[in-house]
Amino acid sequence: MNKRKSGILLHITSLPGKEGIGTLGAEAFKFVDFLQETGQKIWQILPLGPVGYGNSPYQCYSAFAGNPLLIDLEILNAEGLISDEDMAVVPRFSSRQVLFEKLEDWKMPLLRKAFLMFRENEFDRYRDEYGRFLDEHNWWLGDYALFMAAKQHFNNDDWHLWPRTVKFREEAGLSELKQELADEIEFRKFLQFVFFRQWHRLKAYANEKSVEILGDVPLYVSGDSADVWANTDIFVLDEDLQPTEVGGVPPDYFSETGQLWGNPVFDWERLQKRDYDWWAARLHFNLRMFNLVRIDHFRGLESFWSVPANEQTAINGEWIPAHGHNLLSLIKSHLGKLLFIAEDLGIITPEVDKLREDFGLPGMKVLQFAFTTDAANKDLPHNYGKNFVVYTGTHDNNTTLGWLNALEGEEKRCVQQYLKGEGKEALAELLEMALASVARTAVIPMQDVLELGEEARMNTPGTPSGNWAWRFRWSELKNNRRKFLRSLTEKYNRTELAH
Numbered sequence: 001m002n003k004r005k006s007g008i009l010l011h012i013t014s015l016p017g018k019e020g021i022g023t024l025g026a027e028a029f030k031f032v033d034f035l036q037e038t039g040q041k042i043w044q045i046l047p048l049g050p051v052g053y054g055n056s057p058y059q060c061y062s063a064f065a066g067n068p069l070l071i072d073l074e075i076l077n078a079e080g081l082i083s084d085e086d087m088a089v090v091p092r093f094s095s096r097q098v099l100f101e102k103l104e105d106w107k108m109p110l111l112r113k114a115f116l117m118f119r120e121n122e123f124d125r126y127r128d129e130y131g132r133f134l135d136e137h138n139w140w141l142g143d144y145a146l147f148m149a150a151k152q153h154f155n156n157d158d159w160h161l162w163p164r165t166v167k168f169r170e171e172a173g174l175s176e177l178k179q180e181l182a183d184e185i186e187f188r189k190f191l192q193f194v195f196f197r198q199w200h201r202l203k204a205y206a207n208e209k210s211v212e213i214l215g216d217v218p219l220y221v222s223g224d225s226a227d228v229w230a231n232t233d234i235f236v237l238d239e240d241l242q243p244t245e246v247g248g249v250p251p252d253y254f255s256e257t258g259q260l261w262g263n264p265v266f267d268w269e270r271l272q273k274r275d276y277d278w279w280a281a282r283l284h285f286n287l288r289m290f291n292l293v294r295i296d297h298f299r300g301l302e303s304f305w306s307v308p309a310n311e312q313t314a315i316n317g318e319w320i321p322a323h324g325h326n327l328l329s330l331i332k333s334h335l336g337k338l339l340f341i342a343e344d345l346g347i348i349t350p351e352v353d354k355l356r357e358d359f360g361l362p363g364m365k366v367l368q369f370a371f372t373t374d375a376a377n378k379d380l381p382h383n384y385g386k387n388f389v390v391y392t393g394t395h396d397n398n399t400t401l402g403w404l405n406a407l408e409g410e411e412k413r414c415v416q417q418y419l420k421g422e423g424k425e426a427l428a429e430l431l432e433m434a435l436a437s438v439a440r441t442a443v444i445p446m447q448d449v450l451e452l453g454e455e456a457r458m459n460t461p462g463t464p465s466g467n468w469a470w471r472f473r474w475s476e477l478k479n480n481r482r483k484f485l486r487s488l489t490e491k492y493n494r495t496e497l498a499h
Contacts, residue, residue, distance in 0.1 A: 003440070004440055004441075004492070004493050004494045005041035005042060005440070005441055005442075005494050005495065006039070006040055006041065006042070006435055006441065006442040006443065006444070006489050006494040006495065007035070007040045007041055007042025007043060007044055007211075007212075007214065007441070007442075007443045007444075008035060008040055008042070008043060008044070008443065008444055008445070008446050008449065009044040009045075009391070009394070009395065009443050009444065009445045009446065010031070010043070010044075010045070010445070010446040010472070011045050011046040011057070011395070011458070011468075012024065012028065012045055012046075012048065012070050013057075013069075013070070013098055013468065013469075013471070014446065014458070014470055014471050014472055015027045015028055015031060015471070015472070016095065016471065016472060016473050016474055018090055018093070019072070019073055019074075019090070019093070019103075019107070020091070020093030020094075020098065020099060020102065020103040020106070020107070021069055021070070021093075021098045021100075021103055021471075022070070022471065023070055023071065023072035023073075024070055024071065024072050024075075024195075024198040024199055024201075024202050025072025025073075025074050025075050025198070026072075026074065028072075028202050029202065029205055030474075031043070032202075032205055032206045032209050032211055033209070034477070034482070035206075035209070035211045036209040036210065036211060037482065037486070038482055038485045038486040038489060039485075039486055039489040039490060039494065039495035040211065040485075040489065040495070041210060041211060041212060041494075041495060042211065042212050042213075042214050042292070042441065042443060043206060043211055043212070043213050043214065044214040044216075044294070044443050045213065045214070045215060045216065046058075046216050046395060047060060047215075047216050047217070047218055048066050048067055048070065048199070048215070048289075049061065049062055049063065049064075049065055049066065049067060050062060050065050050066070050067045050068065050069075050148075051067060051100075051468075052222060052224060052225075054464055054465060054467070054468075055098075055100045055467070055468045055469070056459075056467065056468060057216075057468065058218045058296070059222045059263075060221070060222055060225065061144075061147065061148065061151070061222065061224070061225050061226060062140070062144045062147075062225055062226045062227060063217075063218075063221050063225070063227045063282055064137075064140040064141075064144065064227075064282070064285060065140075065141075065144050065192055065195075065226075066192060066195035066196060066199060067195070068107075068108070068111060068191040068194075068195060069100075069103060069104065069107060070195065071111065071191070071194050071195055071198060072198055073087065073107070073110060073114075074087070075198060076114050076194070079122075080117070080122060081114040081117045081118055081122060082110055082113060082114050082117070083113075086110055086113060090106075091106055094471075095471060095473050096470070096471055096473070097469040097470065097471060098468070098469045098470075098471060099469075100469070111191060111194075112187065114190075114194070115186075115187045115190045115191075118190060119186070119190075126193075129197075130193055133192075133193045133196065133197075134189065134193075137192065137196075139281070140226075140281075140285075141189055141192060143226050143229070143230035144188070144192070144226040145185045145186075145188035145189045145192075146174070146177070146178060146181070146185055146226075147159070147225075147226035147229055147230070148184075148188045148226070149177075149181040149184035149185045149187075149188055150162065150166060150177060150181065152184060153177075153180075153181055153184070154166075158223075158224045159224060159228075159229045160224075160240075160241060160242060167229075167241065168241070169229070169230070199289070203289075203290075203291075207291065212291035212292055213290045213291050213292070214290060214291070214292040214293070214294060214341070214443075215286055215289055215290030215292070215293050215294070216293070216294045216296055217282065217283070217286050217293055217294070217295050217296060218296045218297070219247075219295065219296055219297040219298070219300040219301070219304075220247050220261065220263035220264075220265070220297070220300075221263065221264075222263060223243060223246075223262065223263060223264050227278075228264055231278055233267070233270055234266060234267055234270050234271050234274065234278055235264040235265065235266060235267060236264060236265050236266070236267050236306075237264060242309070243262075243264040243265070243309045244308070244309055245264075245265050245306045245307065245308060245309060246260065246261065246262045246263060246264060246265060246306075246307055246308075246309050247261045247262070247263045247264075247265050247300070247304060247305065247306070247307070248260040248261045248262075248305050248307050248314035248317065249305050249314060249346060250305050250314060250315070250317060251314070251315060252346065252347055253372075255462070257313035257314060257315055258305070258313060258314030258315060258317070259314055259461070259462065260307060260311065260312075260313055260314040265304060265306050265320075266304075266322070268321075268322050268323045271323065272323055272326065275330070276323070276326065276327045276330055279327050280327070280330055280331060280334075283327075283331050283340075284331070284334070287335070287339060291339065292339045292340070292341060293339060293340050293341070294340070294341040294342075294343055295340050295341070295342055295343060296343045297343060298342035298343050298344050298352070298355075298356065298361075299344060299346065299348055299349075299352045300322060301322050301323075301324025301327065301328070301355065302321075302322060302324050302325075302349070302351050302352045302355045303319045303320060303321045303322055303351070304319070304320055304322055305317045305318075305319060306318055306319075306320045324355055325355060325358065328355075328358075328359050332359065338359050338360070338361060340359075340361050341361065341362050341363075341364065341389055342356045342361045342362065342363050342364070343364055344356060344363040344364055345364055345366065345369070345394075360387070361387075362387045362388050362389050362440065362441065363387070363388050363389075364388065364389050364390075364391065364394075365378075365379050365381075365384055365388045365389070365390045365391070365437075365439060366379055366390075366391045366392075366393060366394060366397070367379065367381075367390065367391065367392050367393070367400075367430050367433060367434060368392065368393045368397050368398075368400065368403050371411050371414040371415045371418070372411055372414075373414075374414070380418075381433060381434075381436070381437035381438070381439070384437075384438070384439065385438065386438050386439065386440050387440065388439040388440070388441075389439060389440075389441040389442070389443055390434045390437050390439040390441070390442050390443070391434070391442075391443050391444070391445070392430050392431060392434050392444055392445065392448050393445055393448065394445070395445070395458040395459050396458075396459050396460075396461050397457075398454055398457050399445065399447040399448060399452050399453060399454060399456050399457055400427050400430055400431075400445075400447075400448045401423070401424065401427050401447075401448070401451055401452060401453045401454075402452075402453045402454030402455075402456075402457060404422070404423065404426050404427060404430075405423070405453060405454070406454070418433075424451050427448065427451060428484070430448075431444060431448060431449075431484075431488060432488055435488045435489065435491075435492045435494060436491075436492050442494065444485075445458075446472055447470070447472075449477075449481055449485055450472060450476045450477060450481065451481070452476070456470050456472075457470065458470050
């Protein structure tokens with residue numbers, strides 16, 4: 001990670017295409033071609049897991065599984081698993097937004113048809129590959145497939161509401177359920193087989209084009225997930241398997257009451273007794289999935305804000321030490337080099353900085369945070385060193401144009417000290433500021449490349465709905481934007497461009 005490089009932040013769901021959501025198919029390959037053409041070396045995405053309530057990729061049913069909605073049906077059609085007739089009748093989806101419910105109602109029945117074709121007509125063709133996939137992944141796949149089958153069986157209820165024998169994973173209860181739901185369990189395994197097959201094909205293509213995929217690991221997992229249900233001992237839960245403590249962050253500049261995420265927190269003492277096996281498996285797994293991995297809420301590996309589960313806000317919590325140093329030392333002993341990026345945004349202590357620096361991990365700088373104080377602001381490019389990834393904004397920020405248009409007061413005056421123009425001119429200056437900085441890596445959200453305003457925002461933290469749905473269209477990517485990105489990348493020595 002010593003060379004200067006740049007890349008684009010765009011989640012798979014935001015890709016164009018006629019299937020109602022970005023997929024792992026032709027449009028993703030076309031996006032890789034765009035990255036190569038403009039000299040970009042990194043494609044940063046969000047977590048790829050199967051999303052639950054609110055469609056957030058940070059609240060998934062599994063830390064390991066892939067989201068079946070990202071499976072490309074055209075590829076399945078080309079392989080003979082979905083018929084031409086089924087592909088001929090595609091609903092009219094929005095090209096600007098993912099309509100998650102409408103999409104699922106259309107896509108899941110087609111994936112079930114593909115499974116029946118796979119099992120009844122085409123199994124021999126995939127037998128060896130499928131067998132290898134099951135052997136390689138069954139350490140998590142069996143629990144996940146059973147969890148999803150049970151979830152459907154029990155009316156999509158949270159697993160805490162399941163019958164006691166299943167909730168507590170009693171052998172007799174699980175055995176009976178596995179027999180009853182055998183077909184559904186196999187269907188869920190098939191979906192993962194197809195997802196990973198398509199994912200690794202896309203990743204291989206990106207790597208051939210000298211584009212690295214930067215994946216994302218949320219620190220916490222959803223309480224309603226296969227991970228918590230199958231590993232209750234590594235979380236802080238009561239005798240009824242309900243969380244007694246949940247995660248969040250304390251009150252700060254952004255929120256008077258902090259943020260209460262509600263995810264169960266880890267029992268690091270118990271994890272230590274297990275040699276951090278679950279966490280180690282998770283990090284190894286993600287390093288196989290991606291070339292580089294961003295650890296979301298990295299500060300929670302040093303110490304985490306733990307809030308009693310019955311609290312309504314995050315005010316009454318306490319900092320509890322985590323075992324991040326032990327965990328990262330273990331992974332480093334396995335791999336030698338750690339290809340992680342630390343998401344170290346927010347109020348960061350010297351101890352968190354030391355943990356990051358002890359392992360040589362790049363931190364993050366965000367230009368939208370750089371103008372809130374004075375010339376000493378740590379996010380201003382003249383104040384930071386090389387071992388960082390600089391962003392204009394992240395998936396949790398407004399688009400940079402939206403942010404510029406909403407500026408007021410002292411922050412607006414501070415921005416005007418640094419930028420000559422307004423609106424799109426100021427946006428171009430900020431993109432240049434990011435790529436010109438000493439930070440080894442610069443990542444620009446696709447919305448900023450396209451000069452889009454607030455309407456293209458991906459997520460507004462603290463709002464339960466209306467997020468994660470934005471999609472781009474190729475018609476928005478004008479030739480002048482491609483040339484601008486390529487020229488900046490070349491001007492600031494961030495690529496060895498092919499001419």
